[in-house]
Amino acid sequence: MNDLMRAILEMTVVIPGLLLAYLPMKAYLKVRPAKLFAGLAPLMIGLCVAGGVCCWLLKIRTTFVLPIVVLIAAWIYVRTLRVSIWKSGNIFLAICAVWVCIYRISGAVDGALQAENNLYFCMRAAIIDNLLCWGFTAIACYPAIRPVKKLIENENMAQTWYFFWILPVVYIVFNLFMVPKQGNVLYVEQTLKDSIFIHIMLLLMLGLLYFLFYLMATSLNKTANLEKEKAFLEMQKVQYDNLCTVIEEIRQAKHDLRHHFTQLSAMADREAWEELKQYLAKAQDRIPSLDMIFSENCAADGVVGHYCALAREQHIPFLAKIALPKEIPFDEMEMCIVLANLLENALEASLRTDPAKRYIRVDVHIHAERILLICLENAFEGDVVEKDGVFQSAKRKEAGIRIRSVRRIAEKNGGGCSFEHEDGVFRAKVMLRRE
Numbered sequence: 001m002n003d004l005m006r007a008i009l010e011m012t013v014v015i016p017g018l019l020l021a022y023l024p025m026k027a028y029l030k031v032r033p034a035k036l037f038a039g040l041a042p043l044m045i046g047l048c049v050a051g052g053v054c055c056w057l058l059k060i061r062t063t064f065v066l067p068i069v070v071l072i073a074a075w076i077y078v079r080t081l082r083v084s085i086w087k088s089g090n091i092f093l094a095i096c097a098v099w100v101c102i103y104r105i106s107g108a109v110d111g112a113l114q115a116e117n118n119l120y121f122c123m124r125a126a127i128i129d130n131l132l133c134w135g136f137t138a139i140a141c142y143p144a145i146r147p148v149k150k151l152i153e154n155e156n157m158a159q160t161w162y163f164f165w166i167l168p169v170v171y172i173v174f175n176l177f178m179v180p181k182q183g184n185v186l187y188v189e190q191t192l193k194d195s196i197f198i199h200i201m202l203l204l205m206l207g208l209l210y211f212l213f214y215l216m217a218t219s220l221n222k223t224a225n226l227e228k229e230k231a232f233l234e235m236q237k238v239q240y241d242n243l244c245t246v247i248e249e250i251r252q253a254k255h256d257l258r259h260h261f262t263q264l265s266a267m268a269d270r271e272a273w274e275e276l277k278q279y280l281a282k283a284q285d286r287i288p289s290l291d292m293i294f295s296e297n298c299a300a301d302g303v304v305g306h307y308c309a310l311a312r313e314q315h316i317p318f319l320a321k322i323a324l325p326k327e328i329p330f331d332e333m334e335m336c337i338v339l340a341n342l343l344e345n346a347l348e349a350s351l352r353t354d355p356a357k358r359y360i361r362v363d364v365h366i367h368a369e370r371i372l373l374i375c376l377e378n379a380f381e382g383d384v385v386e387k388d389g390v391f392q393s394a395k396r397k398e399a400g401i402r403i404r405s406v407r408r409i410a411e412k413n414g415g416g417c418s419f420e421h422e423d424g425v426f427r428a429k430v431m432l433r434r435e
Contacts, residue, residue: 008052009126097168346378
């Protein structure tokens with residue numbers, strides 16, 4: 001019975017390893033964590049017990065059955081996640097490499113505790129093996145939940161993910177070949193000391209290599225994000241140039257209104273009705289529609305009017321309340337970029353929403369002469385993902401970039417922004433402060 005317990009204990013190290021693998025993947029589970037735990041915990045305990053019983057009955061080492069249990073655990077792990085197999089597979093292999101190093105350290109400890117080479121670790125060595133695995137899991141909780149999770153959640157697939165698997169595989173194979181052909185050699189005192197030291201150094205070296213990989217992947221992701229944002233900002237600049245053209249046309253049209261009224265007044269005084277009709281027909285295209293004039297500020301009118309026209313083309317109710325003077329004590333370009341980003345997101349979300357539920361509301365006004373407040377509300381359908389306090393579309397990466405752009409401008413101007421969603425309504429609030 002003692003042999004059976006030792007065999008089972010050697011198998012149970014799979015459980016903390018699988019737990020550690022799941023820690024950074026919480027956001028990608030296909031089922032709720034509680035449901036997964038309720039089904040997976042008894043299954044893994046059952047597999048470990050069954051594997052230990054099989055080794056005990058057949059009088060074979062656990063190293064023959066343990067890989068089978070690990071493969072089953074890996075299959076379950078990959079199947080229960082909604083993430084690239086490159087990421088999930090690399091995480092699982094990385095933990096396997098660490099567990100192999102711990103297993104070898106425990107093997108050396110077992111050699112120091114018992115004088116002969118048995119099929120299984122002695123009871124104390126088996127307990128130490130489990131304690132080391134659970135201890136490493138506890139120590140690795142923070143890196144798994146914070147930095148590694150952030151790396152996994154990054155939308156970019158850094159090239160390092162495609163070749164990282166080589167490192168843990170090499171470590172696993174290397175540890176397997178380090179086992180001497182004559183098992184009794186491990187039970188020589190000097191060999192035991194050397195073996196424990198070597199495997200501890202290998203474990204530390206493996207941790208260092210993992211850290212270097214993390215730095216490399218993070219750097220590549222930052223570079224990719226910067227390139228993506230640069231491309232988007234260039235696209236925004238083109239969009240802004242187009243908006244500036246529209247703003248200038250509206251400004252010119254407003255300027256021409258005085259001239260038009262002067263001419264119309266003169267023709268009316270002369271009672272030149274036919275000439276007046278012809279003049280109105282020619283000038284009609286240049287006179288802006290009154291329902292597209294939202295405020296005295298031409299820049300804000302140009303942006304809001306542009307998206308108002310786009311919304312009306314798609315039969316989306318658009319309500320704008322823009323209380324801005326002709327001159328504002330804020331950077332007009334940055335205000336227009338914020339408005340354009342928010343309205344672009346709202347328009348895209350509305351197009352993916354049931355036509356009966358669509359609407360966009362925007363409110364812009366100045367508070368206390370030094371604070372610009374922008375509030376936008378629109379209906380949406382589907383999933384909204386929150387990352388680092390920023391809500392973004394689960395389907396459109398550009399939406400997340402636009403929100404980051406809004407946040408950056410708000411913080412640059414000493415303000416802030418907030419995004420929230422509830423019952424199919426998305427709300428964005430932005431504050432720009434004049435220094």
